[in-house]
Amino acid sequence: MVRKIERDANRFKQIVRGKIKADLRKYITHGEMIGKTGGEFVSIPLPQIQIPEFRYGPKGGGGVGQGPGDVGTPIGRSGDDPSQGEGAAGDSPGQHILEVELTMDELAEILGEGLALPRIQPKGRANIVEEKDKYTGIRQAGPESLRHFKRTYKKALKRQIASNTYNPADPLVIPVREDKLYRSWNPISLPHTNAVVLYLMDVSGSMTDDQKEIVRIEAFWIDTWLRSQYDGVTTRYIIHDAVAREVDQHTFYHTRESGGTRISSAYNLANKIIEADHPPADWNIYVLHFSDGDNWGEDNRQCIATLRDSILPKCNLFGYGQVESPYGSGEFYRELEEAFEDVPNLALSEIRNKDGIYDSIKEFLGRGR
Amino acid sequence: MSTEHNLPADLRALQVEIEGHAREFGLDFYDTVFEVLDYDELSEIAALGGFPTRYPHWRFGMEYEQLSKGYRYGLQKIYEMVINNDPCYAYLLRCNQRVDQKLVMAHVYGHNDFFKNNVWFSQTSRKMMDETANHGNRIRSAMERHGEETVESFIDSCLSLENLIDIYSPFIKRRGTPDRYDFSAAGEAEGVGRKFRSKDYMDSYVNPPEYLKEMARREEAEAQKARQFPEQPERDVMLFLLEHAPLNAWQRDVLDIVRQEAYYFAPQGQTKIMNEGWASFWHSTIMTTRTLEPSELVDYADHHSGTMATQPGRLNPYKLGIELFRDIEERWDRGQFGPEYDECENSEVKRRWDKKLGLGRKKIFEVRSIYNDVTFIDTFLTPEFCRRHGLFSFKHNDLSETYEIESREFKKIKERLLFGLTNFGQPIIRVKDGNHRNRGEMYLLHEHFGADLKLDHAQDTLRHLHRLWTRPVHLETIIDGRANLLSFDGSEHSVRPLGGISHEQPEPRPVRRG
Numbered sequence: 001m002v003r004k005i006e007r008d009a010n011r012f013k014q015i016v017r018g019k020i021k022a023d024l025r026k027y028i029t030h031g032e033m034i035g036k037t038g039g040e041f042v043s044i045p046l047p048q049i050q051i052p053e054f055r056y057g058p059k060g061g062g063g064v065g066q067g068p069g070d071v072g073t074p075i076g077r078s079g080d081d082p083s084q085g086e087g088a089a090g091d092s093p094g095q096h097i098l099e100v101e102l103t104m105d106e107l108a109e110i111l112g113e114g115l116a117l118p119r120i121q122p123k124g125r126a127n128i129v130e131e132k133d134k135y136t137g138i139r140q141a142g143p144e145s146l147r148h149f150k151r152t153y154k155k156a157l158k159r160q161i162a163s164n165t166y167n168p169a170d171p172l173v174i175p176v177r178e179d180k181l182y183r184s185w186n187p188i189s190l191p192h193t194n195a196v197v198l199y200l201m202d203v204s205g206s207m208t209d210d211q212k213e214i215v216r217i218e219a220f221w222i223d224t225w226l227r228s229q230y231d232g233v234t235t236r237y238i239i240h241d242a243v244a245r246e247v248d249q250h251t252f253y254h255t256r257e258s259g260g261t262r263i264s265s266a267y268n269l270a271n272k273i274i275e276a277d278h279p280p281a282d283w284n285i286y287v288l289h290f291s292d293g294d295n296w297g298e299d300n301r302q303c304i305a306t307l308r309d310s311i312l313p314k315c316n317l318f319g320y321g322q323v324e325s326p327y328g329s330g331e332f333y334r335e336l337e338e339a340f341e342d343v344p345n346l347a348l349s350e351i352r353n354k355d356g357i358y359d360s361i362k363e364f365l366g367r368g369r
Numbered sequence: 370m371s372t373e374h375n376l377p378a379d380l381r382a383l384q385v386e387i388e389g390h391a392r393e394f395g396l397d398f399y400d401t402v403f404e405v406l407d408y409d410e411l412s413e414i415a416a417l418g419g420f421p422t423r424y425p426h427w428r429f430g431m432e433y434e435q436l437s438k439g440y441r442y443g444l445q446k447i448y449e450m451v452i453n454n455d456p457c458y459a460y461l462l463r464c465n466q467r468v469d470q471k472l473v474m475a476h477v478y479g480h481n482d483f484f485k486n487n488v489w490f491s492q493t494s495r496k497m498m499d500e501t502a503n504h505g506n507r508i509r510s511a512m513e514r515h516g517e518e519t520v521e522s523f524i525d526s527c528l529s530l531e532n533l534i535d536i537y538s539p540f541i542k543r544r545g546t547p548d549r550y551d552f553s554a555a556g557e558a559e560g561v562g563r564k565f566r567s568k569d570y571m572d573s574y575v576n577p578p579e580y581l582k583e584m585a586r587r588e589e590a591e592a593q594k595a596r597q598f599p600e601q602p603e604r605d606v607m608l609f610l611l612e613h614a615p616l617n618a619w620q621r622d623v624l625d626i627v628r629q630e631a632y633y634f635a636p637q638g639q640t641k642i643m644n645e646g647w648a649s650f651w652h653s654t655i656m657t658t659r660t661l662e663p664s665e666l667v668d669y670a671d672h673h674s675g676t677m678a679t680q681p682g683r684l685n686p687y688k689l690g691i692e693l694f695r696d697i698e699e700r701w702d703r704g705q706f707g708p709e710y711d712e713c714e715n716s717e718v719k720r721r722w723d724k725k726l727g728l729g730r731k732k733i734f735e736v737r738s739i740y741n742d743v744t745f746i747d748t749f750l751t752p753e754f755c756r757r758h759g760l761f762s763f764k765h766n767d768l769s770e771t772y773e774i775e776s777r778e779f780k781k782i783k784e785r786l787l788f789g790l791t792n793f794g795q796p797i798i799r800v801k802d803g804n805h806r807n808r809g810e811m812y813l814l815h816e817h818f819g820a821d822l823k824l825d826h827a828q829d830t831l832r833h834l835h836r837l838w839t840r841p842v843h844l845e846t847i848i849d850g851r852a853n854l855l856s857f858d859g860s861e862h863s864v865r866p867l868g869g870i871s872h873e874q875p876e877p878r879p880v881r882r883g
Contacts, residue, residue, distance in 0.1 A: 004417075005433045010430065011425075053531065057826075058772075059765060064786045065774075066684055066688075068759065075772050326768060
């Protein structure tokens with residue numbers, strides 16, 4: 001018997017996957033529970049839908065808690081209402097997603113469905129189809145070395161039974177020429193595609209942990225999608241304030257500098273990496289840059305030049321995501337908007353908060369490049 | 370789900386024992402039906418708010434996902450569930466140890482006593498198990514006739530308005546039956562605005578003109594009020610919609626069901642601290658004084674402390690409740706109350722105060738009967754208690770977008786607690802006018818107590834409201850210290866400042882770092 005709750009659970013899943021009730025989509029929050037299985041932290045995706053109601057916002061709000069701390073000690077972020085909740089985890093910042101219950105393919109499929117993402121048309125060597133032979137067929141003729149023993153004897157047995165020459169007491173099966181079957185091959189085309197994603201992030205003082213969390217979540221989904229589209233995806237990470245350097249993934253999400261900002265440093269480094277390791281003829285290149293948009297004024301021109309002359313001609317997509325910070329957002333978004341009109345492989349996105357991630361991913365990946 | 374006693378013999382024996390202890394302590398409860406469930410079944414029923422036969426809706430599926438996932442990954446676990454019903458239904462987890470079953474049973478009898486005796490539950494249906502089944506059938510048959518999608522999505526709209534009820538209304542008869550005879554004509558003859566007969570030269574004395582004017586004004590106001598719709602701002606917005614929204618029969622039925630269930634659950638929200646505190650008080654008392662075996666001590670201590678654990682920044686209602694009940698019991702045992710005690714300034718004398726009155730037990734039973742969380746905290750939270758338990762108030766820092774500790778002052782803590790508990794932490798909103806601008810538009814009024822509404826939610830709630838009302842809807846509220854009117858006319862949202870006053874200066878913009 002189907003349990004009653006399964007109907008409700010299925011409805012919920014369908015809504016999350018965007019199959020029904022599009023009007024609820026905007027209330028889906030992609031939270032996660034951090035759990036432990038066998039000593040390893042796992043992230044359990046936990047979509048939730050909040051039915052809108054008249055309720056208090058964070059402003060002017062507050063409550064009562066219990067425990068140590070002085071006046072002014074922070075105890076929680078907006079969004080996770082500290083007065084509510086059963087104490088589920090989820091507040092360990094920078095905890096990477098190590099394992100999810102869904103497979104990555106399923107996740108990507110959900111993402112693709114939900115966002116109605118077009119499938120990417122890989123460029124470069126994707127068009128050069130590599131052919132490979134695979135033995136998947138059967139033929140009536142062929143060299144004896146490829147004779148399919150089992151099929152041949154089956155066919156002989158069939159013929160003998162049909163012609164009543166088979167004797168179970170003396171189960172002797174002798175194939176004749178018509179019985180003989182041979183393996184055959186079919187050519188399989190294997191598109192050879194490689195993709196590299198360069199993540200660039202501003203780690204200057206004005207980018208807080210909240211902004212980085214947004215970048216982390218967004219990058220996770222972008223990775224997931226790209227991996228579903230390519231055989232192999234390489235990711236590389238560049239952080240910058242006034243200077244840029246390449247780092248590993250962990251450092252990428254955990255560095256905080258206090259210096260000023262010079263975005264061009266990151267663009268130059270990205271360009272160098274592309275030239276050295278990822279020739280555009282062989283690679284599908286994605287450059288995704290996240291910043292709060294505050295740049296050293298004179299540097300903007302340099303950035304635009306590097307983009308126009310070096311990066312944009314080489315990559316499938318250059319995406320710039322401007323994450324709103326508590327210190328306001330800078331002008332870099334506008335600068336790019338003005339400098340590049342209607343460039344098909346340039347995507348700009350403003351990300352207000354976590355809720356903005358969903359739409360931003362669509363802006364980046366919705367062009368199917 | 371069967372409802373007969375299917376309890377295994379060992380648990381049945383345990384129930385008899387625990388019930389005996391509970392009765393001896395003076396608890397007074399409905400019959401209790403325990404059911405033993407696997408975790409999956411428990412998650413299912415918990416997701417359905419305790420009612421296995423509730424109406425279908427995706428939200429229950431969402432709850433279920435969370436509960437079952439949380440359990441599978443070892444993040445959370447429900448131990449027990451008790452349903453306010455006569456008989457009272459309670460669910461036990463099959464895989465629990467014996468000591469857990471004892472603890473849960475003792476806890477259940479505490480809740481059961483609370484449900485039966487606390488005045489805020491007195492108006493709830495005690496046949497809710499049957500009623501939810503009935504609601505389920507009604508909604509299922511509406512789905513068959515009008516389509517699953519249509520009905521479910523109408524439920525979404527009703528749920529969006531679910532908190533717009535008047536939690537006091539079950540106790541108040543607001544609408545008298547209309548008078549059988551209308552005396553208004555007779556009343557008017559000696560009406561307030563009428564002049565007495567008098568000689569001309571006496572007229573200004575017998576009928577003072579200011580008085581006449583005042584009377585005329587009052588009469589006008591009365592007449593105005595009679596034209597007002599609703600006469601008084603109506604807090605039970607759901608009822609107002611039931612009575613006046615242009616709904617068809619099945620929609621009215623769905624709205625009625627959602628409203629009734631909201632009223633059924635409201636007292637649980639109003640007495641969360643007390644109810645959990647009371648149940649915890651009794652499981653702890655029964656376990657430690659009667660039934661705990663030495664071999665069970667460590668597991669009991671582990672599980673009890675798990676329930677009572679506090680985290681920085683979170684208030685555990687179980688913990689706050691049980692400690693307050695204990696505090697009350699001790700204070701009334703020692704006579705630490707009344708004007709003499711309150712006026713004593715010497716903290717050392719106060720600390721040692723003991724008149725050996727022994728009134729504690731009696732007092733806490735009285736408290737469990739007639740208080741709700743708001744009056745409970747208002748009456749029994751003391752500065753000593755706040756200090757002893759390390760309570761603090763926190764507030765939102767708009768700059769850093771974090772909540773931070775605001776104060777450890779008693780007054781502030783109490784204020785925040787009471788605010789959070791008032792109307793179970795939900796904003797109070799009334800229908801001010803059901804015929805706004807004489808165009809049948811609905812005008813709601815938010816009583817602002819210092820916290821702004823979440824704007825996007827408010828706007829989308831108006832959208833849902835419009836779906837029921839079908840005419841433009843408005844909400845008057847305060848945003849950043851200014852009165853504003855949020856409106857939705859069926860296709861567009863608008864926010865219009867009203868001629869209100871500003872309470873706060875806008876904060877200076879922070880200097881940008883970069």
